Amino acid sequence: MRPASFLLLVTPLTLARAGITPRASYADVTVSLRKDLLSDWYSDIDSDDSDIEGPNDPAGFYSCVGPMIEDYPQKNEWLSFKTMWAINEPDITLANGGDSYNTHLREAIEEISVKSKVDARLILTLVLQEVWHRSLTFWVISTANKVESSGNMSIGCTGKTDCGILQHRGSRKFDRNQPKQSITNMLIDGIYGTAPNPAPGTPYGWPGYLHLFNGFQEGLEWLGDAQFWRGNPYAAGHLYNAGSIGSENLTTMDGGVERSRYYANDMVSRLQGWNGRGEGCLKSRQCRAHGFEGRVCY
Ligand SMILES: *[C@@H]1O[C@H](CO)[C@@H](O)[C@H](O)[C@H]1NC(C)=O
Numbered sequence: 001m002r003p004a005s006f007l008l009l010v011t012p013l014t015l016a017r018a019g020i021t022p023r024a025s026y027a028d029v030t031v032s033l034r035k036d037l038l039s040d041w042y043s044d045i046d047s048d049d050s051d052i053e054g055p056n057d058p059a060g061f062y063s064c065v066g067p068m069i070e071d072y073p074q075k076n077e078w079l080s081f082k083t084m085w086a087i088n089e090p091d092i093t094l095a096n097g098g099d100s101y102n103t104h105l106r107e108a109i110e111e112i113s114v115k116s117k118v119d120a121r122l123i124l125t126l127v128l129q130e131v132w133h134r135s136l137t138f139w140v141i142s143t144a145n146k147v148e149s150s151g152n153m154s155i156g157c158t159g160k161t162d163c164g165i166l167q168h169r170g171s172r173k174f175d176r177n178q179p180k181q182s183i184t185n186m187l188i189d190g191i192y193g194t195a196p197n198p199a200p201g202t203p204y205g206w207p208g209y210l211h212l213f214n215g216f217q218e219g220l221e222w223l224g225d226a227q228f229w230r231g232n233p234y235a236a237g238h239l240y241n242a243g244s245i246g247s248e249n250l251t252t253m254d255g256g257v258e259r260s261r262y263y264a265n266d267m268v269s270r271l272q273g274w275n276g277r278g279e280g281c282l283k284s285r286q287c288r289a290h291g292f293e294g295r296v297c298y
Pocket residue numbers: 094095096097149152153154155156
């Protein structure tokens with residue numbers, strides 16, 4: 001979810017560059033992760049370079065690393081994709097009322113990861129993070145065991161503009177008549193960004209997670225000159241959520257989005273085996289040096 005203030009920042013600069021259309025490249029599917037980032041942050045989906053076992057209790061697991069950007073671990077401390085998938089697949093099934101879309105999702109993640117070189121575990125993390133947020137209340141009310149809706153393909157939009165399983169501005173939505181294609185499209189929109197399109201609030205398109213991760217100045221001028229966040233997947237997640245980033249302390253709230261304080265730690269926790277449930281959230285309140293004491297958990 002991105003706040004409206006983000007848009008206000010974008011518009012004047014974009015207009016100032018009238019005649020140039022750098023933002024058309026947001027939806028460019030030929031872009032991939034910077035080569036200098038690959039060794040720290042990318043493995044093939046089937047790679048067995050992680051043999052870390054998942055936590056015994058994925059619901060109650062939470063990582064309190066951080067809060068400074070350099071404290072968050074590289075991929076050698078993440079679970080393998082296979083292990084992450086096994087932890088989260090039951091909830092994805094639950095969130096969709098059956099497993100009909102699971103293979104589509106897994107294959108679409110693989111396809112886009114191979115092309116974009118955004119690690120499949122990061123893509124899965126974003127899917128779980130974004131959809132979790134949207135449907136939280138629905139699930140909390142409707143289920144006794146407090147299962148949150150992780151990966152419900154039919155997720156609605158936040159506001160009128162932030163749609164699809166990555167809740168990206170201007171993103172396409174799920175189409176149950178073309179499940180495989182539309183799941184792929186929703187991931188493409190969130191990872192590569194959206195082209196200029198007439199969706200409300202999206203006249204110039206919107207950068208995807210990959211752009212925020214690469215952190216090139218070109219096309220992200222409105223984020224200023226600070227360098228510390230460029231090329232970091234957790235900072236990119238924070239930006240994806242908040243639309244801005246002001247501090248190397250990633251638990252600092254930005255863009256008026258409360259959840260931006262937790263986003264980086266939620267990401268690393270999922271990459272290490274948290275399944276997004278309330279017990280882990282409760283545990284996060286005990287993270288020292290993070291200021292999470294007052295976090296609202298369900
Ligand atoms: C998925 O989300 C849609 C839209 O909010 C909702 O109508 C549907 O009931 C959800 N599916 C499940 C299984 O909860």
